[in-house]
Amino acid sequence: MPSHQVLAGFHAVTARLRHAPSSIKELYFEASRRDKRMQSLIDLAQAANVRTHPVPADRLDGLARGTRHQGVVALADENQLAVDIDEVLDMLEDKGQTPLLLILDGVTDPHNLGACLRTADAAGVHAVIAPRDRAVGLNSTVQRVACGAAETVPYIMVTNLARSMRQLKERDVWLVGTDDQASGTMYSVDARRPMAWVMGAEGEGMRRLTRETCDELVNIPMTGSVESLNVSVASAVCLYESVRQRASG
Template sequence: MAGNSQRRGAMRKTNKKGMEKGSGGQRRRGLAGKGPTPKAEDRVYHAAYKRKKEQERRARGRHEKPDTGEMVVGRNPVIECLRAKVPATLLYVVEGTNADDRLAEAVQLAQHRGIPTQEVPKHELDRMTGNGMHQGIGLMIPPYEYADVEDLIDNVKSTGEAGLIVVLDNITDPRNLGAVIRSVAAFGGHGVVIPERRSASVTAVAWRTSAGTAARLPVARATNLTRTLQRFQKAGYQVVGLDAGGDHTLDTYDGTDPTVIVVGSEGKGISRLVGETCDTIMSIPMTGWVESLNASVAAGVVLSEFARQRRAEVSGK
């Protein structure tokens, strides 16, 4: 019979039931349940899994990219940074660069401040700066160390003074940021707060515009301006937003209490949610045909008036 042949290579049939000796129970395990079906994004062969991994990769690129600082190039910008005492870690000079008064001054200023000078080949500075427009010189500026909002509130409280803080909303020009920092320092303010996103940051341009005051005045970053303003309100601050259509004017406003001044851009102004969080919207009296002021100018005008009020209060006591 087929299958029961005694010839070599024939297969023997059997009626034996159950598992074969030595199977290790593989067939029984194969019949066991495998649990719930994994989500599509957890199955490595599924398109949803690939999309999730791509999103994670992009998120790492956005949020985990290290900030290595900024390279300022060009003889005049480098000298301006050194004169303004912008913190720097290294001065690069291209080997064989023709020396002139500006280059000599840059090297002398760096030596005076204890900043090391390093000669590099031209192609190396080209690579570091991304172009050949460096004029043979570059200054490495380390990342700015931002303050924490909570620390800022605590530090002001420890002084016993009425806090005076400027919060910037929709300000993207670092020159405006630098000018505001300078005004806050000049009129006795205690700090500046900027958003983490869609905002100018403390770059070399802001450093230069602040005329070095960024080294002594704390600048804090906030992940959410609305929640940050609410935190200031809980700490006893009045939050004043500047806008041309304000309910109050600078002429009648009392700025002697702890105050946060919110300044928006000349074009966009203050964003809606930030404006709704403010306790007061205040305008600056101006000649009728002038529509608005630059953000740093508006901040300077209000800071000057509040500083005058505080001096008058102290002298009147």
């Protein structure tokens, strides 16, 4: 079973059972746990005809490979969401929806990525895009921190981020990057148009070519003593400015 994806924790496993139950091959749970939350998960799995196995806690530790599992681990096939940018944009065009995307450049911390995916799901983001190099993939830690969002928000890893950004521009998606040195603020952005927020990793920020490929650079106003926000917090602030503007018409 080494080719299977490992899902650890209640949120990640429950989300997969609800959105793609046929992809789960085996569900392992801590034999000593028979509380209501565990029983509900087992009932959900059995209703989806997923094989369940009570096992000792140390077996779960081995399956989870260091990720906090809360007493439950599932082995599953990769969940196939949209796999490329054009697929996402074509789907949105067919539905008459205005694209809202998040581009992450250089986010290597799985906790940050998981938090970004969770916020992206909450804000209605249609896809998160990241480079294959200098970026973390959808490992079990990301799945756990994302609390199920990795099952609903396409995470598209591209070989050449700048080229993919130019591809978005050709499809009339406006690219707005966040930069501490920018003169305009995030509140000056027309977030009702088809757009992508572009975020760099905390500290390093965006790479030069990523920055140069953006259509617009803005800052997030900082009035306190800290110099920058964590990338997941910065993403949340900007994405919810889009939510606010789109909700107000």
